[in-house]
Amino acid sequence: MDRRQFLYGGTAGLTLASMPSSRLLAQATPLFDPVGAIVPIRATPDRIFRTTVCLRPFRAVGPRLDAERIGHKLVVHNYGHGGSGWSLSWGSAQVVVAKAMEQSPREIAVIGAGALGLTAAITAQRAGAKVTIYTKDRFPNVRSARATGSWTPDSRIAMADAVGPEFGELWSRMAHSSYAMWQSYIGLPGDPVEWNDRYVLSDVPMAQFREAMHATEISGFAHYADRIADITPRPQELPTGSHPFPTAYATRNSQMMFNVADLAHQLTTDFLLAGGTIKTAEFFDPHDLTRLKQNVIINCTGYGARALFRDESIVPVRGQIAWLLPQAGANYGLYYKTVSVLARRDGIVVQDMGVDDRFGFNDANETPDIAAARTSVDVLAEVFAPRLPAAVRRPT
Numbered sequence: 001m002d003r004r005q006f007l008y009g010g011t012a013g014l015t016l017a018s019m020p021s022s023r024l025l026a027q028a029t030p031l032f033d034p035v036g037a038i039v040p041i042r043a044t045p046d047r048i049f050r051t052t053v054c055l056r057p058f059r060a061v062g063p064r065l066d067a068e069r070i071g072h073k074l075v076v077h078n079y080g081h082g083g084s085g086w087s088l089s090w091g092s093a094q095v096v097v098a099k100a101m102e103q104s105p106r107e108i109a110v111i112g113a114g115a116l117g118l119t120a121a122i123t124a125q126r127a128g129a130k131v132t133i134y135t136k137d138r139f140p141n142v143r144s145a146r147a148t149g150s151w152t153p154d155s156r157i158a159m160a161d162a163v164g165p166e167f168g169e170l171w172s173r174m175a176h177s178s179y180a181m182w183q184s185y186i187g188l189p190g191d192p193v194e195w196n197d198r199y200v201l202s203d204v205p206m207a208q209f210r211e212a213m214h215a216t217e218i219s220g221f222a223h224y225a226d227r228i229a230d231i232t233p234r235p236q237e238l239p240t241g242s243h244p245f246p247t248a249y250a251t252r253n254s255q256m257m258f259n260v261a262d263l264a265h266q267l268t269t270d271f272l273l274a275g276g277t278i279k280t281a282e283f284f285d286p287h288d289l290t291r292l293k294q295n296v297i298i299n300c301t302g303y304g305a306r307a308l309f310r311d312e313s314i315v316p317v318r319g320q321i322a323w324l325l326p327q328a329g330a331n332y333g334l335y336y337k338t339v340s341v342l343a344r345r346d347g348i349v350v351q352d353m354g355v356d357d358r359f360g361f362n363d364a365n366e367t368p369d370i371a372a373a374r375t376s377v378d379v380l381a382e383v384f385a386p387r388l389p390a391a392v393r394r395p396t
C-alpha cells in the first residue's frame with residue numbers, strides 16, 4: 001500500500017506530474033451522491049489489539065518469474081512482489097503455472113503458503129495437476145497475513161529505471177487477470193473481497209495536496225496506473241460542507257479490499273477441497289528441493305527467498321500496522337496527514353506511511369514499534385475528536 005493508492009484509486013492512476021488535476025476527477029454527475037453516515041472509528045490506544053510488522057519483498061527488476069533447473073527438478077520462481085503481492089497474485093500464478101505445465105506434470109510442489117503460494121497452488125490444480133504445498137509457516141503466521149489488504153497492483157513493484165516497457169506489458173496482463181479473478185470473490189459469505197469507499201482528507205485544496213504528495217515520490221518506483229485506467233474508478237472531490245470530516249477538503253473513491261483473514265481461510269479451504277495437501281517443511285538450500293518427489297516445483301517463498309536462494313536483489317521494505325478492534329458499520333478507508341486507515345471485517349488497519357516513499361526501505365527490523373503505533377492512532381483520533389459547541393466544551 002502506498003499513498004498513491006489513496007489519491008488516485010486502485011493505483012496511482014495517471015501520471016501525477018503530467019495530468020492536470022481537473023482531469024483526475026470524475027465527470028460531474030447529474031445527481032449529487034451524498035456521503036452517507038460515517039461510523040466514527042474509536043481511535044484510542046486501548047483498542048489496539050495487536051501491532052504487526054511485515055517486510056515487502058521488493059526487487060528493483062520486479063518479481064522473479066523465471067524457471068531454472070536444480071538437479072533434475074524444474075523450479076519456477078514466483079517471488080518478489082513488493083507491496084503488490086495480494087493484488088497481482090492470480091495474474092502472477094497464471095504466468096508461472098503456464099511455465100510449470102509445459103512439462104505436463106501430473107504432480108506439482110508449491111513451496112510457501114502465503115498469498116502467492118495459495119493462488120499458484122489453486123491455479124495449478126485448475127490446470128489439472130495434483131498439488132502439494134510444502135511450507136515452513138501457514139496463515140496466520142505468514143507475512144501475507146500482515147498486509148493492508150488493498151488493491152495496490154503497482155505498489156513497490158519495481159524501480160522505473162531498472163525495467164523496460166516489456167515489464168510494463170507483463171504487469172498489465174497480470175493486473176488485468178488478477179482483477180478479473182478477484183471480482184469472482186465478491187459477494188461470497190464472509191466477504192473475503194469487497195469494494196468500499198476511501199476518503200482523502202486535506203486541510204489545503206486538493207490540487208495543492210496532490211502537488212505536495214508528488215514531492216514525496218523520491219525513490220523512483222515504477223508506476224503503471226495508466227495501463228489499468230480502464231478498470232480504475234476515479235476519485236470525486238466532495239464539496240466543502242458535504243462531508244462529515246473536520247477538514248475543508250476531501251475526495252472519495254471506490255477501491256477493492258481484501259479481508260485477509262477470511263480470504264486466506266477461503267483459499268486454503270478451496271485448495272484442500274480440490275484434493276490439495278499441505279505439509280510442514282523448511283528448506284535451507286536450493287538443493288534441498290531435489291529431495292521432493294515432484295519434478296516440477298513452484299517457489300513462492302516471498303522474502304524467504306532471500307535466504308533460501310541467496311537472492312540479495314530482494315530488499316525488505318518494512319511496514320507496520322496498528323490493529324484497532326473492528327467496528328460494525330465501519331467499512332471505509334481514509335488517508336489523513338501521513339496515516340492511512342482501512343476498516344476491514346478482521347480489524348481496522350492503521351498505518352503510518354512516512355513523510356516520503358523511502359519510508360521503511362531496506363529496513364529488515366520486524367520488531368513492532370509500539371510508540372509509533374500509538375502515534376498513528378493519535379493522528380486518526382484527530383479526525384473523530386468530538387466537535388462540540390464551544391459552550392459545551394468550556395468547563396464551567
Ligand SMILES: Cc1cc2nc3c(=O)[nH]c(=O)nc-3n(C[C@H](O)[C@H](O)[C@H](O)COP(=O)(O)OP(=O)(O)OC[C@H]3O[C@@H](n4cnc5c(N)ncnc54)[C@H](O)[C@@H]3O)c2cc1C
Nearest residue numbers: 085086087112113114116137144148149150283302304319
Ligand atoms: C505493511 C504491508 C502492507 C501491504 N499491503 C498490501 C496490500 O494492501 N495489497 C497487496 O497486494 N500487497 C500488500 N503488501 C505486500 C504483500 O503483503 C506481499 O507482497 C505478499 O505478502 C508476499 O506474499 P508471498 O506469498 O510472496 O510471501 P509470504 O506471505 O512471506 O509467504 C512466503 C511463504 O513461504 C514460506 N517459506 C519462506 N521461506 C521458506 C523456506 N525456506 N522453507 C519453507 N517455506 C518457506 C513461508 O513460511 C510462507 O508460507 C503489503 C506488505 C506490507 C509489508
